[in-house]
Every structure is written in C-alpha cells, then in structure tokens.
Amino acid sequence: xxxxxxxxxxxxxxxxxxxxxxxxxxxxxxxxxxxxxxxxxxxxxxxxxxxxxxxxxxxxxxxxxxxxxxxxxxxxxxxxxxxxxxxxxxxxxxxxxxxxxxxxxxxxxxxxxxxxxxxxxxxxxxxxxxxxxxxxxxxxxxxxxxxxxxxxxxxxxxxxxxxxxxxxxxxxxxxxxxxxxxxxxxxxxxxxxxxxxxxxxxxxxxxxxxxxxxxxxxxxxxxxxxxxxxxxxxxxxxxxxxxxxxxxxxxxxxxxxxxxxxxxxxxxxxxxxxxxxxxxxxxxxxxxxxxxxxxxxxxxxxxxxxxxxxxxxxxxxxxxxxxxxxxxxxxxxxx
Amino acid sequence: xxxxxxxxxxxxxxxxxxxxxxxxxxxxxxxxxxxxxxxxxxxxxxxxxxxxxxxxxxxxxxxxxxxxxxxxxxxxxxxxxxxxxxxxxxxxxxxxxxxxxxxxxxxxxxxxxxxxxxxxxxxxxxxxxxxxxxxxxxxxxxxxxxxxxxxxxxxxxxxxxxxxxxxxxxxxxxxxxxxxxxxxxxxxxxxxxxxxxxxxxxxxxxxxxxxxxxxxxxxxxxxxxxxxxxxxxxxxxxxxxxxxxxxxxxxxxxxxxxxxxxxxxxxxxxxxxxxxxxxxxxxxxxxxxxxxxxxxxxxxxxxxxxxxxxxxxxxxxxxxxxxxxxxxxxxxxxxxxxxxxxxxxxxxxxxxxxxxxxxxxxxxxxxxxxxxxxxxxxxxx
Numbered sequence: 001x002x003x004x005x006x007x008x009x010x011x012x013x014x015x016x017x018x019x020x021x022x023x024x025x026x027x028x029x030x031x032x033x034x035x036x037x038x039x040x041x042x043x044x045x046x047x048x049x050x051x052x053x054x055x056x057x058x059x060x061x062x063x064x065x066x067x068x069x070x071x072x073x074x075x076x077x078x079x080x081x082x083x084x085x086x087x088x089x090x091x092x093x094x095x096x097x098x099x100x101x102x103x104x105x106x107x108x109x110x111x112x113x114x115x116x117x118x119x120x121x122x123x124x125x126x127x128x129x130x131x132x133x134x135x136x137x138x139x140x141x142x143x144x145x146x147x148x149x150x151x152x153x154x155x156x157x158x159x160x161x162x163x164x165x166x167x168x169x170x171x172x173x174x175x176x177x178x179x180x181x182x183x184x185x186x187x188x189x190x191x192x193x194x195x196x197x198x199x200x201x202x203x204x205x206x207x208x209x210x211x212x213x214x215x216x217x218x219x220x221x222x223x224x225x226x227x228x229x230x231x232x233x234x235x236x237x238x239x240x241x242x243x244x245x246x247x248x249x250x251x252x253x254x255x256x257x258x259x260x261x262x263x264x265x266x267x268x269x270x271x272x273x274x275x276x277x278x279x280x281x282x283x284x285x286x287x288x289x290x291x292x293x294x295x296x297x298x299x300x301x302x303x304x305x306x307x308x309x310x311x312x313x314x315x316x317x318x319x320x321x322x323x324x325x326x327x328x329x330x331x332x333x334x335x
Numbered sequence: 336x337x338x339x340x341x342x343x344x345x346x347x348x349x350x351x352x353x354x355x356x357x358x359x360x361x362x363x364x365x366x367x368x369x370x371x372x373x374x375x376x377x378x379x380x381x382x383x384x385x386x387x388x389x390x391x392x393x394x395x396x397x398x399x400x401x402x403x404x405x406x407x408x409x410x411x412x413x414x415x416x417x418x419x420x421x422x423x424x425x426x427x428x429x430x431x432x433x434x435x436x437x438x439x440x441x442x443x444x445x446x447x448x449x450x451x452x453x454x455x456x457x458x459x460x461x462x463x464x465x466x467x468x469x470x471x472x473x474x475x476x477x478x479x480x481x482x483x484x485x486x487x488x489x490x491x492x493x494x495x496x497x498x499x500x501x502x503x504x505x506x507x508x509x510x511x512x513x514x515x516x517x518x519x520x521x522x523x524x525x526x527x528x529x530x531x532x533x534x535x536x537x538x539x540x541x542x543x544x545x546x547x548x549x550x551x552x553x554x555x556x557x558x559x560x561x562x563x564x565x566x567x568x569x570x571x572x573x574x575x576x577x578x579x580x581x582x583x584x585x586x587x588x589x590x591x592x593x594x595x596x597x598x599x600x601x602x603x604x605x606x607x608x609x610x611x612x613x614x615x616x617x618x619x620x621x622x623x624x625x626x627x628x629x630x631x632x633x634x635x636x637x638x639x640x641x642x643x644x645x646x647x648x649x650x651x652x653x654x655x656x657x658x659x660x661x662x663x664x665x666x667x668x669x670x671x672x673x674x675x676x677x678x679x680x681x682x683x684x685x686x687x688x689x690x691x692x693x694x695x696x697x698x699x700x701x702x703x704x705x706x707x708x709x710x711x712x713x714x715x716x
Contacts, residue, residue: 215449235448237447238447238448238449239447239448239449239450239471239472240447240448240449240452313344313350313403314404331448331452334452335452335455
C-alpha cells in the first residue's frame with residue numbers, strides 16, 4: 001500500500017533522477033524540514049544542486065520558474081498552501097499561460113505548480129480553501145487534481161514531462177496520508193480508466209454487474225474521493241448503485257465519451273469542495289444538459305457553503321461537503 | 336440531576352481520542368475535580384476531571400476511541416436516579432456512538448434505503464411486509480411483479496388491499512391507449528391489467544410497459560375468471576366499432592370505468608354515465624348530462640345545460656355553448672364551435688374548424704368552408 005504523499009515523493013525523486021532538466025523550487029522545501037507537508041522530504045539531500053528553497057514571494061517563484069521553463073528546463077514549484085496561489089495569479093494568468101499562444105507556438109512553458117488545497121483539518125479561513133475554480137477557464141493553463149483513486153505520482157510525471165502547458169497541480173491535504181485505492185476494494189470496483197496514458201478519468205462502481213444501470217452517477221475530483229469511497233461503501237449496504245466518475249484534469253471535460261458511461265441513468269450528482277456557485281460543477285452540469293438534456297435528466301450539485309471556512313472543526317464540517325450532506329442529497333434525488 | 340461529561344478538544348487536529356484508562360469505576364462516588372479517566376490524543380496523554388459531584392456512569396470501555404465533544408460518561412446525583420430520560424435526550428449522539436462502537440449492530444434496521452425508495456415509488460406499505468430478515472430491493476420488486484401478474488386467479492382476494500384500486504382492462508391498443516394509460520398514471524386509482532386489440536400485428540407489443548395480449552373477444556373469458564373489474568375503450572377513430580363493443584359487453588353487464596384526468600373540472604349537478612374517457616383541461620358545465628362511452632380530447636368545453644348521448648368522440652378544443660344537444664355516435668374534429676341550442680343529430684361527422692349555428696340532421700357530414708368569398712370590394716381608392 002502506498003500513500004498519496006509517498007507516491008508524489010517517489011515520483012519527484014524519479015523525475016529528478018531520470019531527467020537533468022527537472023528542478024524543484026519552493027518555500028522551506030529542503031531538508032530537514034522537507035516542505036510543510038513533507039512531499040519533498042529527502043530530495044534536497046539526494047539532489048542538492050537542483051532543489052532550491054526560495055524567499056517568501058509566490059509571484060517571484062512562479063516568475064523565475066516561468067523563465068526557466070521558457071529556456072528549456074522543467075521546473076516544478078511548490079506553493080506551500082493553495083490559498084497563497086492568489087499572490088502568483090498575475091504571473092500564472094497574465095504571463096505563463098499566455099506565452100505559447102502570444103509567440104505563435106514558438107515558446108513552450110512546461111511549468112508545474114504543485115500546491116495543496118482543501119480543508120477538513122481545522123486550519124481556518126485562509127489555509128483551507130479550494131481556489132481552483134478561479135483558475136478554470138484560463139486558456140493555456142492545465143488544472144489537474146488527482147484523487148486517491150488515481151496514481152498521483154504517474155499523473156505528476158505526465159504533467160512534468162508531457163504537458164507543454166503550465167500545469168496547476170492541486171493536491172488535497174486530506175489525501176496526503178491516505179492509502180491509494182488503485183485496485184478494487186470491496187465493494188468498490190474500478191470499471192474503467194479513460195485516458196490512462198495522460199490525465200486519467202477513473203470510473204468506479206459499488207455493484208457487481210457492470211451491465212446494470214446505476215441508480216445515480218457521482219462526478220467529483222480531488223479530495224472528495226475520500227467521501228465518495230465512504231459513501232459508496234455505505235450505499236452498497238443500502239443497495240443503492242453508484243457509478244463514480246473521477247477526472248484528474250479539471251480544465252477540460254470530455255463530455256462526448258460520457259454518453260456511453262451514463263447510458264440509461266438520469267440522476268447525476270456533482271460534488272466539489274470549493275464554494276458553491278459559478279464553479280466547476282456548473283460547467284459540468286451545463287455540458288450534460290447541452291449534450292444529453294432531456295426532461296428526465298436530474299442533476300444536482302453539492303459544494304461548500306458560500307462563506308469562509310471556520311477553524312472550529314464542527315463548524316468546518318457543516319460548511320464543507322460531508323458524507324452526511326452528500327448522502328442526504330443522493331436520497332433526495334432518488335426518492 | 337444528571338450531568339454529561341464530554342471528551343474535551345485538546346488537539347485541533349484530532350477527531351478521535353482514545354480512553355486509555357478509567358481511574359474510577361461504575362457507580363463510584365466522585366467529587367468535582369477528581370481525575371476520572373485518562374485519554375490519549377495524537378500528541379499527548381490528558382487526565383480528565385469530573386465536572387460535578389455524584390455517581391459515575393461509564394459509557395465506554397477502556398481502549399475505545401471516542402469522538403471529540405461526544406459524551407463519554409454521566410454523573411448523577413443519587414445512585415437510584417433514573418437516567419433513561421437523559422439518555423433519551425442525547426439519543427442521537429449515543430445512538431451514533433453505540434452504532435459505531437458496538438460492531439455496527441443494526442438490529443433496528445428493517446429495510447435497505449433502496450427498498451424504502453422503491454416501496455414509496457410503487458405504493459407498497461413496507462411496514463405491512465412480513466419478513467424475518469432485512470427487506471431488500473428484490474423483495475419489493477417481486478412483490479410488485481406478483482401484483483401485476485395476470486393469470487394468477489388465486490390472487491383475486493389479495494388484490495383488494497386497504498387502498499382499493501380497480502383493475503382496468505383497456506380495449507384498443509392504438510394511440511388512444513397511450514392517452515388512456517397516461518391519464519391513469521396521473522390519477523392512479525386504477526391498476527392496469529392489460530390491453531386487448533383485434534389487430535394481430537400488435538400482439539406482444541407494449542405501451543408504457545403494458546403488453547397487448549390478444550383479441551378483444553377474450554374479454555368474456557377474462558371476465559369469467561374475474562381478472563379485471565372494469566373496462567375502458569380507447570378506440571377513437573372507428574366510432575361504429577366503439578359503439579358496438581360497448582353494446583356487446585353491456586349485454587353481459589360488465590361495468591365500464593370513467594377515466595377522468597384529475598384536472599378536468601366538472602361543475603354542479605352534472606350527470607355522467609360510464610365508459611367515458613375525459614382528458615386534461617376539459618370542462619363540463621353545470622346541469623349538463625353526459626351519457627356513456629364518450630371520448631373527450633383535451634380542452635373540450637361542454638357548457639351548461641348540454642346533453643351528450645353515447646359513443647361520441649370529441650377532438651381537442653371543442654366548445655359548445657348553452658343547451659346544446661348531441662346525439663349518439665357523433666364524430667367531432669378539432670376546434671369545433673357550437674352555438675347555443677343547436678341539436679346535432681346522431682351518426683354525424685363534423686369536420687375540424689366547423690362552426691355550427693343551425694341544427695344538424697342525423698347522418699350528416701359537415702365541412703367548414705374555408706376561404707369563402709363573401710363579395711368583391713370595389714371602389715377602393
């Protein structure tokens with residue numbers, strides 16, 4: 001069993017070992033501290049000339065790395081908390097993401113920005129957010145967020161080596177200590193992995209027979225996979241058949257291939273940890289309605305309540321999507 | 336008086352703390368400030384003090400993990416005090432706690448959520464199902480299938496549960512049947528037994544999941560076997576056939592049903608026979624008399640003091656005014672208007688868009704004249 005954290009750490013190690021162009025930059029990422037969440041632990045010891053600590057300036061980190069990427073290197077940078085990504089938004093949106101198109105494809109920016117997002121740990125309003133929705137819809141920027149149903153290490157390698165766009169690589173804090181669910185774990189079965197060589201979409205179900213139409217389809221990404229796993233187990237006992245779709249790439253959704261996956265099922269629930277309204281789920285929902293809309297299609301969304309995330313754990317649990325709130329919505333949709 | 340002791344929040348990163356040791360035993364008298372237990376968080380071992388004087392009741396065993404903020408002990412004033420009420424007050428919490436900690440015993444649970452949802456959908460009272468184990472999806476489905484099976488004669492008595500619905504047999508399997516079934520779905524006071532049609536090409540085909548089972552002459556046999564309670568004719572195009580079927584089975588006193596959409600408005604002192612099918616948004620005005628075996632499409636307005644005899648069909652959007660009299664077997668098209676006091680003779684056909692201002696003799700065919708030129712306008716400057 002491998003944890004999400006270990007998978008990422010190992011992938012970074014492999015990347016540094018096998019590719020001389022890979023550099024790591026970030027605040028406090030060198031040993032003995034090894035980064036706030038220990039993703040880079042041990043790397044500065046093994047590769048002292050290619051793992052660098054930086055001053056506390058997110059804009060500078062992204063700016064430097066953008067320059068490195070344009071000149072042929074493959075920098076991977078760490079923003080200590082996802083909440084701080086806003087300080088680098090200008091560098092990402094107005095610079096890194098634009099250069100390829102601005103210089104008619106002559107310039108490539110293979111930059112990967114890793115950052116942890118998400119709450120559930122009592123870190124309060126400024127260290128718990130899921131801000132990825134502000135970076136969705138930026139042309140030229142890939143936004144990636146693997147769940148623990150994915151192999152995050154492999155996805156990181158693909159982002160670094162194969163994706164020529166700047167990549168915002170979001171890691172959910174709650175997942176770091178979680179064991180990866182790469183194989184079937186009763187009652188959950190992995191039905192399919194679409195795009196398995198790039199940014200995979202995992203299709204998982206909690207019932208035996210693949211041919212049976214599910215009662216409800218859940219679409220989600222990143223750290224919400226933890227709740228989904230729990231719900232799929234619970235609902236297995238309630239005989240409610242769930243098909244879960246977990247994309248790892250958020251900035252594009254291959255709606256056309258969803259037709260055969262959702263075949264026959266009219267109940268869809270989209271779950272995300274970011275705040276409700278004008279979010280990823282809204283885009284997915286409209287894609288579904290535009291492509292397969294009929295009178296029976298019933299789509300609901302669950303997201304964080306539109307307020308700040310409280311530090312008190314019991315209040316935080318109310319604000320963020322929880323197993324209870326998702327379960328409640330599922331039963332409401334089916335009844 | 337009973338006091339509740341909760342697990343304190345020691346480390347904001349922890350959800351669960353472990354009760355490593357009870358320092359006092361059940362029913363022992365403790366004083367406020369006495370250390371009663373030791374709990375372990377992910378970072379430290381903490382002593383917990385009693386918050387009140389009294390007798391101690393332990394809700395957890397040593398080594399159990401308890402949620403932060405959850406009640407883990409109760410302190411009561413006297414040994415004999417009945418704390419059941421207090422326990423009830425915090426049932427929800429205690430229940431969750433008990434559920435999670437005592438190996439998830441779910442003895443109270445009678446059915447799965449899916450079974451509950453299906454029971455609600457099919458109108459099955461889940462509490463009336465006698466079952467030793469957990470009621471599952473397949474139990475409900477087999478029950479529903481059993482109820483809708485046709486040839487099981489011994490089911491007859493079981494077909495009359497508390498919520499009495501009549502079993503209806505539909506004659507005619509064309510588009511009219513679709514409309515009849517749709518209306519039945521909207522009201523749900525009938526249980527559809529099946530559909531009969533004389534066209535052998537239709538046998539085995541399904542309308543809304545109900546199969547067309549065979550020719551219409553099976554009715555008598557099925558009636559003898561008591562497989563249905565009432566008949567309805569869905570045929571609207573062939574009026575003679577409609578009338579003939581009705582007359583045939585009336586000879587045997589087989590009852591016909593009135594299938595009336597829930598939003599039809601029927602006013603005071605209206606008399607309605609049987610075997611009528613009335614679709615949405617129709618209105619039957621006060622003091623009108625409707626015979627039997629008529630087919631009313633949507634938005635038909637039969638105004639006050641009208642008389643409609645038997646076996647007629649009305650296209651959508653037909654409006655009569657007051658005191659209109661319609662004989663047997665009249666076929667109306669769409670959008671017909673009838674002036675007050677007009678009598679329409681039997682066996683007539685009135686084409687769409689006609690406006691009837693005078694009496695129509697029996698066996699007439701009436702066609703509206705469209706683009707009729709009244710006169711030429713001269714002298715336009």
